[in-house]
Amino acid sequence: MQPRVLQVCGADLNRFVARTKTCGELRSADVGQEVTLCGWIQYQRQGLFVVLRDFQGLTQILIPQDETDSPLKKILCDTPVESVVRVTGKVVSRPPGQANPRIPTGEIEVKAETAEVLNSCKKLPFEMKDFMKKNEALRMQYRYLDLRSFQLQHNLRLRSQMVMRMREYLCNCYGFVDVETPTLFKRTPGGAKEFVVPSREPGKFYSLPQSPQQFKQLLMIGGLDRYFQVARCYRDEGSKPDRQPEFTQIDIEMSFVDQAGIQALIEGLLQYSWPKEKGSLEIPFPSISYSEALALYGTDKPDTRFGMKIVDVSHVLSNVEAGFLQKSLSGPEGTVKAICIPQGARHLQNKDLESLRELAKSQFNQEIMHFILRSDGTVKSQLSRYLNEEQKLELIRTAQASTDDVVLLAAGAHKKVCSALGKMRLESADLLEEKGVALRDSSAFHFWWVVDFPLFLLNEENPTKLESAHHPFTAPLPSDEHLLYTEPAKVRGQHYDLVLNGSEIGGGSIRIHSAKQQRFILQSVLKEDSELLSHLLEALESGAPPHGGIALGLDRLICLIVGAPSIRDVIAFPKSLKGRDLMSSAPDYLTPEELEPYHIQVSWPSVQAEASSN
Amino acid sequence: MQPRVLQVCGADLNRFVARTKTCGELRSADVGQEVTLCGWIQYQRQGLFVVLRDFQGLTQILIPQDETDSPLKKILCDTPVESVVRVTGKVVSRPPGQANPRIPTGEIEVKAETAEVLNSCKKLPFEMKDFMKKNEALRMQYRYLDLRSFQLQHNLRLRSQMVMRMREYLCNCYGFVDVETPTLFKRTPGGAKEFVVPSREPGKFYSLPQSPQQFKQLLMIGGLDRYFQVARCYRDEGSKPDRQPEFTQIDIEMSFVDQAGIQALIEGLLQYSWPKEKGSLEIPFPSISYSEALALYGTDKPDTRFGMKIVDVSHVLSNVEAGFLQKSLSGPEGTVKAICIPQGARHLQNKDLESLRELAKSQFNQEIMHFILRSDGTVKSQLSRYLNEEQKLELIRTAQASTDDVVLLAAGAHKKVCSALGKMRLESADLLEEKGVALRDSSAFHFWWVVDFPLFLLNEENPTKLESAHHPFTAPLPSDEHLLYTEPAKVRGQHYDLVLNGSEIGGGSIRIHSAKQQRFILQSVLKEDSELLSHLLEALESGAPPHGGIALGLDRLICLIVGAPSIRDVIAFPKSLKGRDLMSSAPDYLTPEELEPYHIQVSWPSVQAEASSN
Known part of the structure; x- marks a missing residue:
């Protein structure tokens, strides 16, 4: 079992460090070379071999058997597995018949000349080879061990490289500007899922926003023209399956663009950044209207596989x-x-x-x-x-x-x-x-645009009220604009979702750039307090260009590409279903003294109960 | 005055959108072309010209004076400045003697054929040309107007491009993996400057960490080998001049590396990403010991200009x-x-x-x-x-x-x-x-490594106690290790600061990878409760490779490069000295109902005062 980790072609992986080669790169052509490897002891065999592992692969180390080499032998045989060692030696061919064709380094081995234990490993709470079979809570508690697995190394490296390609496409090919926006912000209207952060001003709180929506629109109003960000977002949903309290989106906004422009941009983006090993991506992606998707697939996220x-x-x-x-x-x-x-x-x-x-x-x-x-x-x-x-x-x-x-x-x-x-x-x-019927091709990637969504939905609890189907900044379809004032429930929006294999991986819209229309929708259709958005309304009056954008859910996208069972498998340090970090046991209790600068105190449930009974 | 904004060579800035050219790119060679420009009305002159602005520059639009063109003339003359318009027309040479050599588009103008107002601008609270003279609070309240300034456009674009180059160097040249680490984490020992985030579990809080220090070490223990992240960090310092509650660092960690390795990596990184317009960067950077810097310059951040x-x-x-x-x-x-x-x-x-x-x-x-x-x-x-x-x-x-x-x-x-x-x-x-004496060359960039810092400092309030000079994970210099047990105050650490023109722009260290040494320092030298770090101590026992890293303060670095007076000038939406967003007025009050899910209530100062007087 050799790591199937990704390599960046041409990257120099050995500069600046104490090795001359990784454990994955030696081949027959290197026979005769003197090399230094650093890695973890994967296993030891009969006092004859040690297999060394790093992020790139496995290399077999041949232990010299001469009497004079006994200190070296002792180091290589007696050091516990998962200890970290540095070995210097000569690359030799494996004896005839002993090559291992299943691993890329299988034709050679390194005859050890010196070895040094860099750090000894204590007895682990389980054997590494059984680790993947253990339950997920244990794997999350010892995440640093789980990260050594071939699968997580592969997932995180693929993620890093795909994001890098996306950046090249956006920055270098199309002149997008990577702008960081604040995460300590003001509560957004209806932002019930926003974490709050107490400030040192009594009673005043920041909120951690669910997306940089307002900022990206303000950047367009500020003339930035083309913005993107690999943005950290926050959503407090309690316990929803396969969601994380913090997540990442590829966040994009452009001025002077229409729906077709954003769609073409994203198709190009995915094609450009698509991992080679997953085949090529055909573009443009097909489109389906919301009503047709509902009629044919019963959902706005059709799985067409x-x-x-x-x-x-x-x-x-x-x-x-x-x-x-x-x-x-x-x-x-x-x-x-x-x-x-x-x-x-x-x-x-x-x-x-x-x-x-x-x-x-x-x-x-x-x-x-x-x-x-x-x-x-x-x-x-x-x-x-x-x-x-x-x-x-x-x-x-x-x-x-x-x-x-x-x-x-x-x-x-x-x-x-x-x-x-x-x-x-x-x-x-x-x-x-x-039951074993092959129905969906697990190597197929079916991208669909879903378009022509209704702009408003009836509030489930109070069907006389309308609420935004997505968010209140989505512009109506030009052909439906006149209905805003007569039958708003019939207005379709310039919103588009991107669906992959039945999962929504992105969504966006052309935004309202008229302050008058935005105010009408907030006040007259949605009956919301527009005061919370007064800065945005004022900005729309100050020379806002027409603009639109999209956000792609990076965790979900990578998860579908690598075929992982959960987004937790594409995140280095995920939280549990209940939002806990099982390794450090966050969140944790704080003392009243630690809360004092923030002018808050805990309402313990029993105290609350007492208060309400008084 | 033409925007001195940066261009990515070869980037196609007009694809996907409603213009065919930006307002900065037309030259004599384009004469005769039919073009469509989108931009803001910068100013109008005598019913003859309109100057259109976008992120890339200014283009003069010639208003046709024929009777039949009067609707077009009306649009171009009567629309308020800072309104957004789209103009289609033909590129013509300016008449002899009327070229403007001060702007790149100064040899041409565009003879308007059609024009459309995309969004009209109301009367602004001040004229744009006076905006930069206004006080900073007003500029922050109307940040979206400030962002239209040439200087902020330049700063944000330079920042984006420099970070992109850093990513190319790290990812593509040296195989670093971009890993996102959580910001909702557990309080770190002594983390008095960490914002807290209440969770839905009564009394339990996340903290927003000041750096991904623990995560990057855990990634090395997880075998990631080379990690980097453009990491959002948080620091609640109340009101310190030119600090921000959230800031960004280029965060790097490597396995099997020593101090010289990290220094060489960073020198290469800065040389590779250095903006061309600022000249080339000579490496390696000179080094000075902490004690020498103190003796010669009276500080560990010497300005050697x-x-x-x-x-x-x-x-x-x-x-x-x-x-x-x-x-x-x-x-x-x-x-x-x-x-x-x-x-x-x-x-x-x-x-x-x-x-x-x-x-x-x-x-x-x-x-x-x-x-x-x-x-x-x-x-x-x-x-x-x-x-x-x-x-x-x-x-x-x-x-x-x-x-x-x-x-x-x-x-x-x-x-x-x-x-x-x-x-x-x-x-x-x-x-x-x-008084006008030219002392420091404002175009000079003096980088220095400051090394051989003491590992511990005497606590100012209680000089019998030692505290970490930087953080408790820094490894001692090998030559000083024996002093740990006898005279810890004399131990120097494998810590290095990077100083530019007298400002610290980065710092890092080789980390302790021995659990035993880490435990000794936490418990016996620093007398800290190591329980909060039990997961890290356990990880160090589980096959931790030797490792080290560094973090560069991106905001400060960019600020020094562009010569801005404050880091607020290199951040799109900075907060005021008191941590406020003056545009949206965050932080803001929340209702008790909004706080209820988090089991907290506000301790209003009067209530606190009453409570303490009881």
């Missing part, structure tokens, strides 16, 4: 005399839709179908019917008794079902039906893959 | 029968030292000398005597009556004083005397420069 699209079967069932169907179809936006699970009858058991039904019920309050096309041509379905033969055939044809396929059907309001079937589509794909 | 070094005159005065001198010389480390202010008698008035004396008294509790060599060969000094002619001549010779020079003398303990004279040296240089 497999079919099973949602089809409308309303016309087939419109004349079927079943009360619940008629009721659904005659309701607002009533529809009946279906997805077809290929070979579902062969792979899914009744309990699988049952669990899908329960999920739809609990998560979407949506009933799901199914419909199985048996090999004898008959149909098994709760609907059977309502359908005549012609209707059955039409349903099979519309759903494009073959023998042994399972068709899932849902009736009701369009959005709910599509969302539920979209979830069923993903869940049944997972189920099929668990 | 001018002379006036401190000289020891103890031997001249050792036999002078003046009680105060004898007392000083016989005290611990007793000495008499001097600096010579060239032509001081001609430029400095009595009140200047008086203010210097008062400064030394108030800041160092140090008496300063002076000694003026008059043109008639006589000496004017408080010391005159104690000195015979030979002693006077010897003093003049030792101080290398010429006619009209002023020699400042101080007697007392070595460190105090040197520190006071070091301060006198800088103050009198400032005074001379205020």
Whole structure:
């Protein structure tokens, strides 16, 4: 097992340091050279060999067996594994038949002449070779050991190199300016997920913003023209799976640009920075509207690596005399839709179908019917008794079902039906893959632009109120602008999401640059206190250029590229689900004295309870 | 006045956007071209011309005067200055004699054919041309206007490009890995200047660290080998002049490296990234020991752009029968030292000398005597009556004083005397420069390594206690290691500072990689609670390679390179002296409801006062 770590071509890895070669670079051509290696003892074998490891690979060290070499032998044999040693010796060919073709250094070994223990390793709480099998909490507690793994070395190096390529593209090819923006900022309207930082002024707090949104717009107003930043952002969401309280986005903003301009920029960016080992990236990426994505995939993050699209079967069932169907179809936006699970009858058991039904019920309050096309041509379905033969055939044809396929059907309001079937589509794909059916190509990268989002959504708790679908700075589509004053819920925004393999990895918009329009949306549509944004409104009146931008979620993007199970695998020091650093045990208690300069005190839950009972 | 902004050679600045050219790039060779420019109206002249500005320069737009063009003329003449417009037209030569040699586009103008107001600018609170004369608070409140200034555009672009070059050097030339480390972390021992961030766990807080010190060491222990990060750091110092609560450092760590290796790396880094317009950088940089820097310049941050070094005159005065001198010389480390202010008698008035004396008294509790060599060969000094002619001549010779020079003398303990004279040296240089004497070359860049620092200092409040001169992870000089156990105050550390023109712009060290030595220093020398660092101590036992690193203060470095008066001029959105963002007025008040999820409440000063009086 050799590290598959990335190398920067032409980088000099041995300058400034005490080695002459890394443990990954010696080849037959180097035989005869005198070399010095520094590395960790990976394992020792029969007093004959030691295998040394560093970030670049493994090299076998041959231990001399002469009596006179016994001190050297002692060092190499008796030093515990994972200790750090420096070895000087001569590169020799391995004896015939003993080359190891599985590692790049497998044709040579280094005959040790001197060795020095640079640091001895105590007995570790587990053996390194078992480490990856240990539970994640233990791996996070000893993150510095986990980092020695080939996989984490690979992930972090790929991340570093991809970001470097992105910078070359933005800075060197297109003249973007890398500007650092503050993270100690003012609370943004509706910024419920922002961490707060007490200042030394009593009662006054900074907030850690979720993105540099305001700053990047202000930079455009300041004439910076083209801004980017690999920006640290913060989001306090309590415990959400595979989220981190701090995360990184590639943050971009341009003046005098439209939606097509930003899309072309990002396509070029990804193509330029795409890791060679992952093949080449075809651009432009296809686009799909929000409404089409919802209708076909039941989500605004379609995973197009497999079919099973949602089809409308309303016309087939419109004349079927079943009360619940008629009721659904005659309701607002009533529809009946279906997805077809290929070979579902062969792979899914009744309990699988049952669990899908329960999920739809609990998560979407949506009933799901199914419909199985048996090999004898008959149909098994709760609907059977309502359908005549012609209707059955039409349903099979519309759903494009073959023998042994399972068709899932849902009736009701369009959005709910599509969302539920979209979830069923993903869940049944997972189920099929668990049973060994190859459905999604894990080496495929399907990028999609999702566009034409609604600008506003109805507030879930109070459906008379509108809220921003993304954020209040998104400009409406020019063709929908007139609707702002009459039917704002129908306005579509100049917003675009970038989706990769069913995950949202970026989103952005053309921004509002008219102070009047921005004020109207904040005050009249969203009914928000625009006072918190008075500086931005004033800036928009002071010669703001038209501008737009985007942010790419770097952690998620790298995670999908390397195929890691979690973003924690592409972050050097991630926090646990509960936001804890298991290595240092942060966050931690502070003394009242330590809090005093910030004029805060802890409201202990018992104290709070007492206070409220008084 | 044309923007002196930097261009990335070969960058395509017009792709993806609504212009075909920037306002800075048209030349005679472009005459005849049809172009579209987007920019801000800089000024309008007599209904004939409009000058358009963007980040790259100024272009004169010729307004057509035909009757049929009156709508176009109206747009270009009546739109307020600082409005944003798009103009399409043809590049023409300026009429003979009307070229403007002071701007690169001065040979051409663009004859407008169409124009469109993209955004109109309201009346600004001041005229842009007066803006730089306004006070800094106003400029910070309207930072987005300040950013349009040539100087800030230049500073931010130079910063971006220099950092990009540093990244190329580190990543591409030497295989460093750019790793992002968390900013929500655990309080570090003695971390009194760390902002705190309440978590959702009652009583538990994150801290925003002052540097990624622990993480970079853990990355080395994790085998990353070569790490760097352009790292955001935080420091809550209340109001210190020209400091910011958040700042940026170029953070570097390497395994298997020694002090010379880090120094060579940094010299190469600065040479590689040095802005061409500032000339070339000679490397290696000279080195000076801490004790020599103190003796010659009275500081560990020597400004070597001018002379006036401190000289020891103890031997001249050792036999002078003046009680105060004898007392000083016989005290611990007793000495008499001097600096010579060239032509001081001609430029400095009595009140200047008086203010210097008062400064030394108030800041160092140090008496300063002076000694003026008059043109008639006589000496004017408080010391005159104690000195015979030979002693006077010897003093003049030792101080290398010429006619009209002023020699400042101080007697007392070595460190105090040197520190006071070091301060006198800088103050009198400032005074001379205020009077028009050219002393320091503002285009010179004097880099120095300062080395061989003491590892520990006596705690000022409790001189029986030792504290780390830099931080507790610095390794002792190998030659001094034995003193750790006997005379720790005499141990010198493997620490190095990088000084530029008298400002510290970086510092680093070879780290302790032995857990045993680290524990001894924490527990036995520093008497600190090592529990807070138990994870690091355990990591050092788990195969830690020898390692070292450095951090460069990016804000200060860029500030010195561009010659800005303050680091606020190289930061896009700086905070005021009191840590406020004057544009958004952060920090700001939060409601008790907003604080509730974090289990904290504000201790209002009146409440505190009441509580303490109870």
